Amino acid sequence: MPDQPAAAPTKRRRRTRQETEADLLDAALRLLERDGALAGITLREVAKEAGVNHGQIYQYFGDRQTLLRAAIGRLIDTKVLSAQSHWDKPFAERRRAMLQYALEQPQLMRLEALSALDGDPELSLFPELDRTRQALERDLREGELPEGADGLVMHAMTAATYLGYCIFREAIARDLDLDLEELDERASEVYDRMLEGLTTRGPRHGEPRGA
Known part of the structure; x- marks a missing residue:
């Protein structure tokens, strides 16, 4: 029986900037929840947790303070005051x-x-x-x-x-x-x-x- 041709590799969909930012913020919140608020997370750790190239996190957020502010905004957006x-x-x-x-x-x-x-x-x-x-x-x-x-x-x-x-x-x-x-x-x-x-x-x- 002749060999079947190998299936063409599925091209991975490129994530949008919005999706990547959301992944990074979710990763930051997971690390803070796991390790505590004063654990001293770094941007590289957050990028690794999110599976994102560390260069992108610096491109999107620049520094830790900006990342933390964005994470605060994400928490507020996901649970707005009910009334x-x-x-x-x-x-x-x-x-x-x-x-x-x-x-x-x-x-x-x-x-x-x-x-x-x-x-x-x-x-x-x-x-x-x-x-x-x-x-x-x-x-x-x-x-x-x-x-x-x-x-x-x-x-x-x-x-x-x-x-x-x-x-x-x-x-x-x-x-x-x-x-x-x-x-x-x-x-x-x-x-x-x-x-x-x-x-x-x-x-x-x-x-x-x-x-």
Whole structure:
């Protein structure tokens, strides 16, 4: 029986830039999840994990800070805040929604912390600051915040609270000998009390409470 001609090799489809970038970002997130946020991943390691020529990752991202920012954006894009209508809600409800979002996105919180520790000058924790300002102005007009309240810094400090909690919650649970579910429930209750204190009309700074 005559030999059959060898089948022509199948030509591998060339990946688009968008697909390659997605592969690299997914690889970076896998390495961060596997090795920890402070493991010090390099662009070459990410390229190897993704099966991509290391020259391409430098071409697409340039440096580690740019890669980390892009990975943060990918996490945000894959899990947008479930209720975009939260912008129409009062201050306290918006901040509660963000706490729950942060609890569901522990890797995102760690990645933002890594970028901050990395000294990334382009890291932005508040990419929708214009919408935030508009919502805060509405809160003041409608009496959801006390007259004269520093809404912008209240927004920043409540964000710092849930960001820090989500980064350290596992260590906190170990120290307090609590399981994460119970700790999250109790932390949410305390956060509600903090929000209540911020949004309740009370004496101005320096005034006696009995006045």
